[in-house]
Every structure is written in structure tokens, then in C-alpha cells.
Amino acid sequence: FVVLALESSADDTCAAIVSSNRTIHSNIVLKQNHIHQIYAGIHPHLAILSHTEQMPFTVRRALDTAQMQMNDIDAIAFTQGPGMGGCLAVACNAAKTLAIALEKPLVGVNHMRAHALTVTLTNPEVPPFPHLTLLVSGGHTMLVLVHSEDKFELIAQTADEAIGCTFDRVAALLGLEWGKRGLGAALEHLASTSDTLDPSITLPTMMPGQLEFSFCGLRAATKRIIDHKQRSGELSDRTRADIAARFQQAAVMQLEDKLARAVKECRVRGVQPRAVVASGGVATNLYLRTRYTAEAAHAGTGEPLQVFYPPLELCTDNAVMIAWAAMGRLLKRERDGYGIRPLAGWKIDMDRPQT
Ligand code: ATP
Ligand code: FE
Numbered sequence: 001f002v003v004l005a006l007e008s009s010a011d012d013t014c015a016a017i018v019s020s021n022r023t024i025h026s027n028i029v030l031k032q033n034h035i036h037q038i039y040a041g042i043h044p045h046l047a048i049l050s051h052t053e054q055m056p057f058t059v060r061r062a063l064d065t066a067q068m069q070m071n072d073i074d075a076i077a078f079t080q081g082p083g084m085g086g087c088l089a090v091a092c093n094a095a096k097t098l099a100i101a102l103e104k105p106l107v108g109v110n111h112m113r114a115h116a117l118t119v120t121l122t123n124p125e126v127p128p129f130p131h132l133t134l135l136v137s138g139g140h141t142m143l144v145l146v147h148s149e150d151k152f153e154l155i156a157q158t159a160d161e162a163i164g165c166t167f168d169r170v171a172a173l174l175g176l177e178w179g180k181r182g183l184g185a186a187l188e189h190l191a192s193t194s195d196t197l198d199p200s201i202t203l204p205t206m207m208p209g210q211l212e213f214s215f216c217g218l219r220a221a222t223k224r225i226i227d228h229k230q231r232s233g234e235l236s237d238r239t240r241a242d243i244a245a246r247f248q249q250a251a252v253m254q255l256e257d258k259l260a261r262a263v264k265e266c267r268v269r270g271v272q273p274r275a276v277v278a279s280g281g282v283a284t285n286l287y288l289r290t291r292y293t294a295e296a297a298h299a300g301t302g303e304p305l306q307v308f309y310p311p312l313e314l315c316t317d318n319a320v321m322i323a324w325a326a327m328g329r330l331l332k333r334e335r336d337g338y339g340i341r342p343l344a345g346w347k348i349d350m351d352r353p354q355t
Pocket of ligand 2: 111115137138280281316317
């Protein structure tokens with residue numbers, strides 16, 4: 001069973017073709033970094049224009065790369081939400097139009113569930129349910145108990161901004177540029193050039209003792225240090241690298257702290273997670289992966305919890321995960337109506353609205 005999926009919830013225009021036998025036939029991701037790099041974040045209007053321009057070519061490339069025709073496609077999936085309203089509309093319209101014209105089944109997918117389920121496609125050993133999933137991306141920071149492919153229970157989320165957004169803003173404060181891989185990856189690279197975790201750079205531990213994440217205070221404290229070093233003429237390349245490393249350490253330490261608390265919270269709710277998963281753009285960070293894997297080894301009381309990560313290129317936005325997240329419903333012959341609309345605020349634990 002072959003699915004063509006479209007994704008345009010933020011700043012990547014994506015199309016992919018995936019089979020129910022787990023073959024990824026194509027995975028096209030068109031980044032808009034060059035458009036948004038002069039702004040602090042994604043410029044919504046320019047993002048919509050770029051998705052509108054690129055979507056047809058992205059679909060064409062997905063078919064060409066897979067060496068397929070529309071006849072070979074059994075169903076169409078798209079990201080229904082959450083995301084930026086106008087951006088979501090582009091993939092939604094393209095998918096609906098293709099589906100109704102070609103009389104193919106159509107399914108709308110929750111983008112965050114798709115990030116969470118990527119590991120069940122890519123990892124030879126599928127993490128057993130229920131598992132505890134950390135979703136760390138540009139718009140979200142969550143710990144979610146995944147009971148099955150269609151049952152998600154929110155355990156913790158951020159009280160203020162998302163960790164990916166904090167990485168982006170701190171990277172910009174440090175004078176980094178989007179480049180090909182984006183600000184977060186640039187910050188990771190800068191931090192990797194620091195050879196000390198300079199103890200004179202002190203950053204706060206946020207919301208200790210609580211399940212909720214918080215990153216605004218950490219960003220403000222990092223900004224104060226950068227401003228101070230700049231005023232005193234000490235903001236050398238080396239100092240910038242040291243600040244990046246300390247910031248990254250503080251941010252990841254918070255993730256570790258909340259993981260241990262979340263495992264306890266699951267137990268209070270009567271569930272013992274059998275594995276840990278991390279996904280979303282920030283989960284490409286190799287420092288995070290090393291620390292998180294170590295933390296999970298003793299976060300549970302019994303057996304060490306194994307951590308599963310998607311391959312790096314499928315942590316950030318892509319349409320492969322959208323195709324895969326649609327597969328279960330499609331194989332059960334479920335489908336959505338052709339009048340389906342985007343759901344910009346679709347929460348991960350919210351039931352699918354009737355269409
Ligand atoms: P959401 O999925 O919440 O809608 P999004 O789709 O925009 O948001 P993703 O594409 O999953 O987010 O991830 C992008 C985020 O990941 C950006 O904020 C980016 O800075 C961050 N990121 C990417 N690589 C790294 C890295 N190596 N270290 C830290 N952060 C990173
Ligand atoms: Fe995403």
C-alpha cells in the first residue's frame with residue numbers, strides 16, 4: 001500500500017512516498033532558510049508564498065525520485081495540524097485537490113504524533129508500548145506517554161517557549177547565522193568547539209522540582225551574560241563558544257531532570273514506560289543524545305530504559321513521518337472527507353475531530 005504525503009506546517013515544503021512494507025521511496029524536503037535568515041524567526045507571509053510556489057515541484061520530485069506515477073499511489077496524506085494556519089492550508093489544499101480529482105483516499109495527520117511515531121518506521125527494533133516520548137522542536141517541548149499509535153497522553157509541556165525556539169534565539173544573540181542546517185545546529189557546532197565547561201558562566205536551573213519545562217529565564221540569563229561580556233570587551237570567539245556550551249548544557253540538563261520526574265509521574269498514573277523515545281528537530285543534537293541516553297539508563301527503577309531516536313534527517317520536518325503516521329488508519333480503510341480543513345491548534349492528546 002503506497003502513500004504520498006505532503007507537509008507544509010512551518011518552513012519546510014515536503015513531499016514523500018512511503019509503502020506499508022516500510023520502504024521510503026522518496027523524501028523531498030525544500031528548506032526556506034535563505035528566505036527567513038534576515039528575520040529572527042519564520043516570516044509567516046513569505047513562508048506561505050514559498051510553500052505555494054514550491055509544493056507542485058516538490059510533489060513532482062517525490063514521484064520522479066520514486067520512479068512512480070500517480071497511478072502507483074494508493075492514498076494521500078497531509079499534515080492537518082498543528083502549525084502555522086496559512087502554511088498548513090497549502091499542503092491541505094494540494095492534497096485534497098489531488099485526492100478528489102484522482103479518487104484516492106485522503107487522511108489528515110497530526111504533525112506532533114508523526115514526529116513521535118517516526119521511530120516505529122525507522123528503527124529495526126520498534127520501541128515497545130507504552131513508551132515515554134520527548135518531543136523537542138521549534139514549536140513544542142513535551143513529554144508524552146504513547147500508549148499505542150493512536151493513544152497519546154500528555155505528561156509535561158513548556159510553560160513558556162519551546163526549546164528549539166530558545167536555541168534559535170540564543171544562536172542569534174551569539175551572532176550565528178541560519179546557514180544550510182539552521183540556527184540550532186549552528187549553536188551545537190559552536191558549542192562543540194569549546195573545550196571547557198567554564199564554571200564562571202553560571203546559568204539557572206529552571207523550575208526545579210516541577211514537571212513543566214521553562215526556557216525563557218534561561219534565555220534571559222544567557223542574554224545578560226552575552227551583553228555583559230560584550231560591554232567589557234570579552235566576547236571573543238572562544239568566549240562565545242564557552243557560552244554556547246554552557247547554554248546547551250543547562251538546556252539539556254533540564255530535559256534530563258524532567259525525564260526522571262516524568263517516569264515517576266507515569267508510575268503515579270499506574271503506567272510503567274517500557275522505553276524512551278526522543279524526536280523533533282532538537283533531538284538531532286548529539287550532546288542531547290549522549291546525555292539523555294545516559295539519564296534514561298537510571299531514570300526507571302527496574303531495567304535501564306533504552307532510548308530510541310529517529311535517524312537525524314527524519315528528526316526535523318519531513319513528509320515521510322506524515323505518510324507513516326497515516327498508514328495505520330489507511331490500512332483500516334478509514335479516511336477523511338474531501339472538505340477537511342487545517343487545525344492549527346490540534347493538540348497531540350486531542351481526539352481527531354469529526355470531518
Ligand atoms: P514543530 O514540530 O513544533 O511544529 P518545527 O517543525 O518547526 O516545529 P522541527 O523541524 O522539528 O520544528 O525542528 C526545528 C527546530 O530544531 C529549530 O528550532 C532548530 O533550531 C532546532 N534544531 C535543529 N537542529 C538542532 C541541533 N543540532 N541542536 C539544537 N537544536 C536544533
Ligand atoms: Fe516539526
